[in-house]
Amino acid sequence: MSSSRIVFLMYHELELAGRKLCQSEPGYVRYILPLETFRSQMAWMKKSGLRGLNVGEALRYPAEPSVCITFDDGCETDVIAAAPVLSEFGFNATFYLTAGFLGTPGYLNASQVRELDAQGFQIGCHSMTHRYLSDLPEPELKREVLDAKLRIENIVGHPIEHFSCPGGRYDQRTLRMARQAGFATIANSQFYANSSGISPYELGRVAMLRDLTIEEFSATCHGRGLWKKRLQHQARRTGQRLLGNRAYDRLRAVLLGEPSQ
Numbered sequence: 001m002s003s004s005r006i007v008f009l010m011y012h013e014l015e016l017a018g019r020k021l022c023q024s025e026p027g028y029v030r031y032i033l034p035l036e037t038f039r040s041q042m043a044w045m046k047k048s049g050l051r052g053l054n055v056g057e058a059l060r061y062p063a064e065p066s067v068c069i070t071f072d073d074g075c076e077t078d079v080i081a082a083a084p085v086l087s088e089f090g091f092n093a094t095f096y097l098t099a100g101f102l103g104t105p106g107y108l109n110a111s112q113v114r115e116l117d118a119q120g121f122q123i124g125c126h127s128m129t130h131r132y133l134s135d136l137p138e139p140e141l142k143r144e145v146l147d148a149k150l151r152i153e154n155i156v157g158h159p160i161e162h163f164s165c166p167g168g169r170y171d172q173r174t175l176r177m178a179r180q181a182g183f184a185t186i187a188n189s190q191f192y193a194n195s196s197g198i199s200p201y202e203l204g205r206v207a208m209l210r211d212l213t214i215e216e217f218s219a220t221c222h223g224r225g226l227w228k229k230r231l232q233h234q235a236r237r238t239g240q241r242l243l244g245n246r247a248y249d250r251l252r253a254v255l256l257g258e259p260s261q
């Protein structure tokens with residue numbers, strides 16, 4: 001991949017032997033990689049001469065071949081599983097935290113957040129309660145964006161500049177709110193590589209799925225085949241628009257064989 005375009009990867013919780021995941025529905029587990037899978041991906045990057053960068057570093061679009069690594073949700077595996085592997089390979093990453101989940105079972109607590117920060121990893125914000133931001137009235141949107149930012153800043157003691165949208169959902173109001181709150185970038189989960197010409201408020205990211213082969217991972221890091229994922233993604237988004245987020249989630253749960261609630 002040329003230095004003018006960088007693929008941003010989106011990871012979530014990692015699966016460790018004997019440890020219960022934060023959630024168990026198929027729609028969640030789909031995005032959960034076993035620790036060993038994650039480690040083999042990082043090893044492949046190292047071997048291929050790709051550097052792993054956080055969002056701030058990636059946006060400087062360095063000349064060396066690079067991939068941006070991000071984690072959503074703020075699960076405790078960020079610090080107990082992902083960080084040690086990243087350190088082993090000399091990579092950095094941005095960890096987007098759901099502020100309201102911190103300190104609850106399976107998620108990072110305040111001292112673990114400070115530990116990640118002190119290790120030199122970049123801390124970002126992933127809303128207060130993980131609601132879809134495009135559905136929210138203004139006061140609740142403010143809580144999800146601004147109050148969440150302040151809560152994480154209180155923990156780490158410095159500004160938090162990077163935001164990622166829960167479920168990839170956002171609209172123009174969301175972008176405006178995040179800018180007003182003082183975020184410098186907003187990441188979504190649309191399948192395109194980013195380049196220096198792109199708005200820092202619409203950074204694409206590629207979701208890492210548990211069944212991704214190392215060949216597919218390699219293609220993704222080099223920005224190959226993203227158009228195919230983009231088409232699938234557009235079809236999904238159209239379904240969401242036609243049905244509404246809630247109805248779409250119910251339909252998806254049925255299709256994935258989740259028990260209806």
Ligand SMILES: [Zn+2]
Nearest residue numbers: 072073166167
């Ligand atoms: Zn999330």
